[in-house]
Amino acid sequence: MIPGALREEVARDGETIVFVARERLLEAMTWLKNTPGQQFDYLVDVTAVEFRDRERPLQVVYFLRSLTRRADVRIKVELQSSDELAVDSVCSLWHGADWLEREVFDMFGISFRGHPDLRRILMWETYAEGYPLRKSFPLRGRFSRAEQVRQALNASPEAHYSLEELAIAEAAGDLPDDMRERLRRGERGTIQEPPAAAT
Amino acid sequence: MSKRTVELELATLGVDAYGRPARIPLTAPVEPPPDLGEEHQLINIGPQHPATHGVLRLVVELDGETVVRCIPHVGYLHSGFEKLGEYRHYNQIIPLTDRTDYLSPMANNVGLALAAEKLMGIEITPRCTVLRVIACEMSRIISHMVWLGTTSIDLGAFTPFLWAFQERERIYDLQEMWTGARLTTSLTRVGGLMADIPDGFVAKLREFTRTFPKTLGEIDRVLTRNAVWAGRTQGVGTLSAAEAINHSLSGPMLRASGVAYDLRKDKPYLGYETYDFDVVVGEHGDVFDRYLVRLEECHQSNRILEQALDRLPDGPINVDDPRVILPSKTRAMSDMEAMIFHFKQVMEGVKAPVGEAYVGIENPKGELGNYLVSDGTAKPVRWRIRPPSFINLSALPRMAEGHLLSDLIAINASVDIVMGEVDR
Numbered sequence: 001m002i003p004g005a006l007r008e009e010v011a012r013d014g015e016t017i018v019f020v021a022r023e024r025l026l027e028a029m030t031w032l033k034n035t036p037g038q039q040f041d042y043l044v045d046v047t048a049v050e051f052r053d054r055e056r057p058l059q060v061v062y063f064l065r066s067l068t069r070r071a072d073v074r075i076k077v078e079l080q081s082s083d084e085l086a087v088d089s090v091c092s093l094w095h096g097a098d099w100l101e102r103e104v105f106d107m108f109g110i111s112f113r114g115h116p117d118l119r120r121i122l123m124w125e126t127y128a129e130g131y132p133l134r135k136s137f138p139l140r141g142r143f144s145r146a147e148q149v150r151q152a153l154n155a156s157p158e159a160h161y162s163l164e165e166l167a168i169a170e171a172a173g174d175l176p177d178d179m180r181e182r183l184r185r186g187e188r189g190t191i192q193e194p195p196a197a198a199t
Numbered sequence: 200m201s202k203r204t205v206e207l208e209l210a211t212l213g214v215d216a217y218g219r220p221a222r223i224p225l226t227a228p229v230e231p232p233p234d235l236g237e238e239h240q241l242i243n244i245g246p247q248h249p250a251t252h253g254v255l256r257l258v259v260e261l262d263g264e265t266v267v268r269c270i271p272h273v274g275y276l277h278s279g280f281e282k283l284g285e286y287r288h289y290n291q292i293i294p295l296t297d298r299t300d301y302l303s304p305m306a307n308n309v310g311l312a313l314a315a316e317k318l319m320g321i322e323i324t325p326r327c328t329v330l331r332v333i334a335c336e337m338s339r340i341i342s343h344m345v346w347l348g349t350t351s352i353d354l355g356a357f358t359p360f361l362w363a364f365q366e367r368e369r370i371y372d373l374q375e376m377w378t379g380a381r382l383t384t385s386l387t388r389v390g391g392l393m394a395d396i397p398d399g400f401v402a403k404l405r406e407f408t409r410t411f412p413k414t415l416g417e418i419d420r421v422l423t424r425n426a427v428w429a430g431r432t433q434g435v436g437t438l439s440a441a442e443a444i445n446h447s448l449s450g451p452m453l454r455a456s457g458v459a460y461d462l463r464k465d466k467p468y469l470g471y472e473t474y475d476f477d478v479v480v481g482e483h484g485d486v487f488d489r490y491l492v493r494l495e496e497c498h499q500s501n502r503i504l505e506q507a508l509d510r511l512p513d514g515p516i517n518v519d520d521p522r523v524i525l526p527s528k529t530r531a532m533s534d535m536e537a538m539i540f541h542f543k544q545v546m547e548g549v550k551a552p553v554g555e556a557y558v559g560i561e562n563p564k565g566e567l568g569n570y571l572v573s574d575g576t577a578k579p580v581r582w583r584i585r586p587p588s589f590i591n592l593s594a595l596p597r598m599a600e601g602h603l604l605s606d607l608i609a610i611n612a613s614v615d616i617v618m619g620e621v622d623r
Contacts (some may be wrong), residue, residue, distance in 0.1 A: 011554060011555050011556060011557070012317065012318055012320070012552070012554035012555060012556045013317045013318075013555075013556040013557055013558065015557065041444055041445075042444050042447065043447050044447065044559070044566070044568065044585065045568055045570070045583070045585040047570065047581075047583045049555075049572050049580065049581045050580075050581070051572075051574060051580055052574060052580055053574070061570075063557065063568070063570075063585075067444060067458065067460055070465055070466075072466075074557070094445055094446075094447060095442075095445050095446045095447075095593075095594075095597070096445065096446045096447025096448075096590060096593065096594075097447075098593055099589065099590065099592075099593035100447075100590070100593075103589075107281075120274075121273060121274060122273065122274035122277045122622060122623075123274060123277065124274065132279060132282055133281060133282055133581075137282075139282065139283070139286055161241075161258065165241060165258050165270065
């Protein structure tokens, strides 16, 4: 049996869904990948689901496939939205999880412990409105259109490069003093809470 | 002191002693290249760059001309399709799928419709099944033609681009005949299609399948044994089978690395198991093999199209279920019951039972997955697209690092990305 398995379901498309305890996810995934007879060597997709019913926990969904056995399984981890939204990263098992986990982090705010480079991917790094695919996020965004335009116009050019990238070019020293000061204060990469009076 | 050196000493700048333009003497000492030491350069490519195939931005760390590190930045075309889908009925999502991978819109329409039908437990009609196969294979051909044309331009071959785009134009004409739109086809509906094929469509498509292999042969002749093409693609961006699997690659990228996995054979949908076609597999996993795989897949798609035309059955294109399919206009206007169904579908949408369904289809770029979660209402709780080119692109740093900057362009082209799908 899969280590840490809590219960099983059958989806409407006939696939098996196995719910795994959050603490034992990495153990279960390692077992599924490496055990003879399982050999789930291919990670199809990683995504998350939040239900309209706020009482229901968030789910992180892993679609696994064994190319040798031509078999599929779906692994789910449930996260209470009141808890810390974090699971272990499976990047060490499947490199393909890299961008997929970054996207889940970007869209849902679920962080992946042990991910080598957990940054926003589709939204820009200074995006401050929150996590777009959460149900609490309004369809048109948190900020007003005027505020969005204001932020876009005020974006500083160095915001297009990460500090790491600037270090490659040794360009950090060539920046104007005020830009360097802003970077040093950590203006990039921190996600601020949206203002309460946002429309 | 040699004669040549004397002449140079006597010469004025740019002219030798006899008034002829001066040439640099072969014996002149070569200046040693400046010692750059460990200094690395940061190069930014894109987001507006013709060789990045859309608004992809690559930040590249270079040691001389060698790529040390490649950091892709995506998201410039992010449109929030998945969020929009949560506010729409299943049939209203179909126009959004056109705009994800806009080089193969019909196949995307089919992918979403199959997932919604799986969720609702709907069996589509035989004629609809075959027509959807035709739509998928037409999409594969146009997508591969765009790939071939743009990639050959990236690598300096202009002529195949024109041939490929001419063929694509012919398919676009067929799409226009069928759906009225060339690009945003919105072909499928849950439980059927928006329209049956018009008169003359079959004859025109047969004409296409008869003449298309000739163009493929021409492209093959001009590229496959071309020294420049081979030199720029062979051994470039190699991925082994194990790496390709570990990076979750799919479609031609996976098969070029020697993994014979094709969803049409291994998880058949739309009755693909009944068609006679081959899964094209590469050997070396480099850019050249990806080209060969895509070229041969066009031949196989052509074969499938011919078989589909041969077996195209008569009959309805939509399922006979008034809860899912809109009644005809005349019936809705004259029959009370039909009008109620019409009203309920337009106002409330088609309700899906509680549950979830994932359907992956073999799109031109790889496995396109549509994952729908329903809570019993007419709008999905979650609509997830598994974007094949997004996942294929994530292996770009792994493939490009260590190659030359010019090879980065070839490798990036070989991934076959379309930013509408990468960013969604």
